[in-house]
Amino acid sequence: MSDSKAAPTVVFEVLRFHPEKDKAPYLQQYSVPVTRGMTVLEGLTWIKEHIDSTLVWRSSCRMGICGSCGMFINGVPRLACNNQISHLHSDRISVKPLPNFEIIRDLVPDLESLFDRHRSVKPYLIRKDSHEQHHPVGEYFQSHQELINYIQFAYCIKCGLCLAACPTAATSDKFIGPQSLTQAWRYTIDSRDEGAGERAEQLYSSHGVYRCHFAGTCSQVCPKGVDPALAIQLAKKEAFVRAFGIRKQRRAARVAPPVENWVRNRDIPAPPTPTIEKSRA
Amino acid sequence: MRESRLWFWHILSAIVIVFLLGAHMGTMHMNTILNSLGLGSADPVDSVEVFRRSASPVFLVAYIVLLGSALFHGLYGLRSMLFELSLSKSVEKTIGGLCAFAGFALFGYGTYVAIVVYRMHGVQP
Numbered sequence: 086m087s088d089s090k091a092a093p094t095v096v097f098e099v100l101r102f103h104p105e106k107d108k109a110p111y112l113q114q115y116s117v118p119v120t121r122g123m124t125v126l127e128g129l130t131w132i133k134e135h136i137d138s139t140l141v142w143r144s145s146c147r148m149g150i151c152g153s154c155g156m157f158i159n160g161v162p163r164l165a166c167n168n169q170i171s172h173l174h175s176d177r178i179s180v181k182p183l184p185n186f187e188i189i190r191d192l193v194p195d196l197e198s199l200f201d202r203h204r205s206v207k208p209y210l211i212r213k214d215s216h217e218q219h220h221p222v223g224e225y226f227q228s229h230q231e232l233i234n235y236i237q238f239a240y241c242i243k244c245g246l247c248l249a250a251c252p253t254a255a256t257s258d259k260f261i262g263p264q265s266l267t268q269a270w271r272y273t274i275d276s277r278d279e280g281a282g283e284r285a286e287q288l289y290s291s292h293g294v295y296r297c298h299f300a301g302t303c304s305q306v307c308p309k310g311v312d313p314a315l316a317i318q319l320a321k322k323e324a325f326v327r328a329f330g331i332r333k334q335r336r337a338a339r340v341a342p343p344v345e346n347w348v349r350n351r352d353i354p355a356p357p358t359p360t361i362e363k364s365r366a
Numbered sequence: 367m368r369e370s371r372l373w374f375w376h377i378l379s380a381i382v383i384v385f386l387l388g389a390h391m392g393t394m395h396m397n398t399i400l401n402s403l404g405l406g407s408a409d410p411v412d413s414v415e416v417f418r419r420s421a422s423p424v425f426l427v428a429y430i431v432l433l434g435s436a437l438f439h440g441l442y443g444l445r446s447m448l449f450e451l452s453l454s455k456s457v458e459k460t461i462g463g464l465c466a467f468a469g470f471a472l473f474g475y476g477t478y479v480a481i482v483v484y485r486m487h488g489v490q491p
Contacts, residue, residue, distance in 0.1 A: 257450040285367065291449055291458070295373045324370040 100181040126165035142192035152244030183249035206269035211280025231276040238271035247303035263303035263313035379435035
């Protein structure tokens with residue numbers, strides 16, 4: 086950051102690429118005045134409002150929840166919204182789109198490959214009773230401990246930072262990737278799930294957990310502390326346990342029976358009548 | 367779960383290699399230490415000594431196990447590296463087949479040599 090106390094500025098070095106106009110991506114520099122607590126995302130917004138309205142990126146919530154603003158900032162995949170410029174300790178901020186993805190334009194990566202991988206591991210609860218799955222009649226029993234087993238892995242916001250940081254994904258398009266493997270593991274260990282066998286085809290395929298080099302960069306860059314590397318190692322351990330029948334397969338959680346003779350708490354107001362029914366009436 | 371089994375053998379072979387290479391290092395390169403314990407031989411690379419060891423059933427088993435472990439570990443590792451190059455399924459199958467063929471062929475040849483030398487009963491040709 087500049088030493089000038091009056092107007093501290095940093096230079097944003099942004100990778101630009103317009104597929105219809107440019108033959109190849111190029112770097113463009115912008116000088117941005119920095120205010121206290123200013124994030125990289127706010128810096129980009131300042132550039133768009135004051136210097137270059139053609140600069141394109143993707144963002145939404147501005148508080149590290151939606152996972153839209155993943156970028157390659159000073160050589161590390163990060164969310165632009167929860168990284169303050171002052172915390173980068175540099176007067177030059179390099180901002181590029183996430184590696185391991187195609188560029189749609191400027192800082193917008195094409196996350197389709199991430200979602201394809203995610204879809205391939207069936208990231209939802211699977212029940213053997215298909216009627217029960219499609220016409221649920223109640224909630225499933227789940228203890229606090231059973232929730233703790235997977236909750237860390239359920240914090241994933243699908244930002245793609247782990248896939249951008251993964252050295253295996255950099256060379257292999259077929260590698261399922263840390264995000265999707267973690268989600269496969271998250272549902273496999275959910276006590277309500279019975280789809281472990283279906284997911285195992287992907288999880289333990291020749292492009293699944295065994296292609297992980299355990300570099301651990303996915304866990305380092307994850308903004309939500311999901312720790313995909315841990316999930317992958319636990320999945321490997323589970324494969325060993327299953328192959329040797331060391332532990333019996335658990336039974337999936339039962340559906341809780343409907344509560345009978347219930348009385349509404351008078352302090353809690355009744356829900357409003359559904360508007361769709363009102364309009365029909 | 368075929369890949370799980372292959373990966374398990376890959377890890378197991380690594381452990382076996384560590385122990386058997388440790389034994390190799392001890393026998394071949396740390397003989398002065400073993401001599402001081404009364405376990406080593408004067409010159410482990412002397413041909414008489416090599417043939418004497420090869421005539422031992424313990425060394426025969428160790429040679430064959432080390433050969434199998436090293437071949438499996440190396441070829442599975444090679445296959446894993448090549449699989450990371452985003453190849454088509456047919457190319458992957460061919461690579462898998464070639465690795466298996468090379469593994470079995472080299473294992474067969476190496477085992478044959480170890481058995482032939484074992485049957486010489488320590489006598490040089």
